[in-house]
Amino acid sequence: MNFRFRRRFGQLVIIGTVTSAFSGITKRTIAQTKRDTPSIAQGSESSSIRLRVNGKDYPLQIESHVTLLNTLRDRIGLTGTKKGCGCGQCGACTVLVNGQRINSCLSLAVMYDDAEITTIESLASGNELHPVQAAFIRLVGK
Ligand code: FES
Numbered sequence: 001m002n003f004r005f006r007r008r009f010g011q012l013v014i015i016g017t018v019t020s021a022f023s024g025i026t027k028r029t030i031a032q033t034k035r036d037t038p039s040i041a042q043g044s045e046s047s048s049i050r051l052r053v054n055g056k057d058y059p060l061q062i063e064s065h066v067t068l069l070n071t072l073r074d075r076i077g078l079t080g081t082k083k084g085c086g087c088g089q090c091g092a093c094t095v096l097v098n099g100q101r102i103n104s105c106l107s108l109a110v111m112y113d114d115a116e117i118t119t120i121e122s123l124a125s126g127n128e129l130h131p132v133q134a135a136f137i138r139l140v141g142k
Contacts, residue, residue: 049113053078054122062109069093069104072119080120095119 044063051058051071058076072078072095084092086105093105096118123130129137 047110047113049110051076051109051112051115051117053117054119060109064108064110066109067105068095068097068102068107068109068112068117071109072104072117078119078121 044065046061046063049060049062051060053072053076060071060075062071062075069081069083072081073083081095081104082092083105084090088103088106091103093103094101095104096102097107097112097115099116120130120133120136123133
């Protein structure tokens with residue numbers, strides 16, 4: 001009985017020492033990581049790019065962390081491309097880049113320098129809406 005108690009006590013002391021040591025390492029690692037990692041605001045650099053959207057050129061100075069979706073909506077003013085989920089699940093932000101469908105919410109604008117981008121705004125023909133545009137209006141209008 002006494003032997004079991006001492007053995008159990010020894011195990012607890014070892015566990016406590018190891019836990020304490022790891023706790024110190026973890027705290028130091030987190031603090032060092034925070035100190036060594038620049039925040040997005042501090043670390044973002046801007047680049048000169050040119051997007052060709054719906055046949056029109058847009059020379060832009062853009063920060064490296066800005067998505068293509070935000071660039072289209074906030075910088076170029078094409079708000080037909082929507083932000084739904086923001087994580088690649090819904091497709092509301094879909095655009096064509098060089099003929100390929102992409103989720104613009106998951107794409108950085110700087111990746112598409114000189115790319116040919118097609119948004120929903122380009123689908124209309126004159127005053128006539130494309131069937132996709134008409135369907136959106138029907139859905140949203142309800
Ligand atoms: Fe939903 Fe981009 S906003 S996939």
